[in-house]
Amino acid sequence: MKSVPHISDAEWEVMKVLWAKAPCTANEVIEVLEAQTDWKPKTVRTLLNRLAQKQAISYSQENRVYAYFPLVSEDECVKSETQSFLKRIYGGAFKPLLVNFLKEEQLSAEDIKELKNILEDKTK
Amino acid sequence: MKSVPHISDAEWEVMKVLWAKAPCTANEVIEVLEAQTDWKPKTVRTLLNRLAQKQAISYSQENRVYAYFPLVSEDECVKSETQSFLKRIYGGAFKPLLVNFLKEEQLSAEDIKELKNILEDKTK
DNA sequence: TATATTGTATTACATCTGTAATCCATATAA
DNA sequence: TTATATGGATTACAGATGTAATACAATATA
16 A cells, blocks of 8 residues: 655656656656746756655657656645645644634635535535 | 755654743653653653754753744744645645545534635635 | 666755754853 | 753754756667
8 A cells, every 4th residue: 555755845846747748758747847947957857866766757769768657646746745735834623724724715606616515525 | 044854754744832831841741751751751842952953943942941932933833834735736726636535525504514615715 | 779768766965854962152150 | 059850952864855967778760
């Protein structure tokens, strides 16, 4: 039973690229990220290597070039990060977060409806 | 305009103690944390020092002993951490977190009622 | 074929973090 | 007064992270 490896902030950006579209060559990832960050190509390659080492991604060698793809799903990573975030900040007591943020944040009428529906379902 | 310093996981535990009750001597903090973690006293002292360095806390010298207290409020730290978490994981959107989280977590009937009321208020 | 390019692998290096231990000055006890 | 205990300051040290540069091997080019 493997849990997801810890993915750092910078690595997370790389994962997002691969979650959006995979497989992807290093150069494709680099291109996407150069538009969003000011990382040098070598930096992105380092991140790809580290992610491969920690088995968050893998690659197949097409010709001379690697085609990278995720080994862990966005969903499970988001869940895992959310869990540890909540635990860290609220020590597991998440209701204060909800109360606090429901009050603070901008939510559309539609959002609110959706959330109420979810809550409705939980009552059962 | 100072923003809150970044507080690491371990440091966060110390902050929680001081937010719950301050001022506090190092030994008081150590005592609380020894019940919750298996950190050695020296470890807690290191964390107190680091937090003081990064000006998250400060102290007054009562007699021979320091009385530590927070310089940053729990509220602003929580907000700041939540913001960067949301940005990192959800690209800034708050709703996906809520959805994810409402589905996953255990909420009492009472909690649900309270949350629904808050949502109700927001509709106006 | 010799050379330049390009993709990958290895190495670099400072800072942050987790997790303390040691050193030092002072207060306390004998 | 002298030895001891205790609180605080300094130092330690490995692994993670941000941010690359350099070395190397295979490929494309002249």
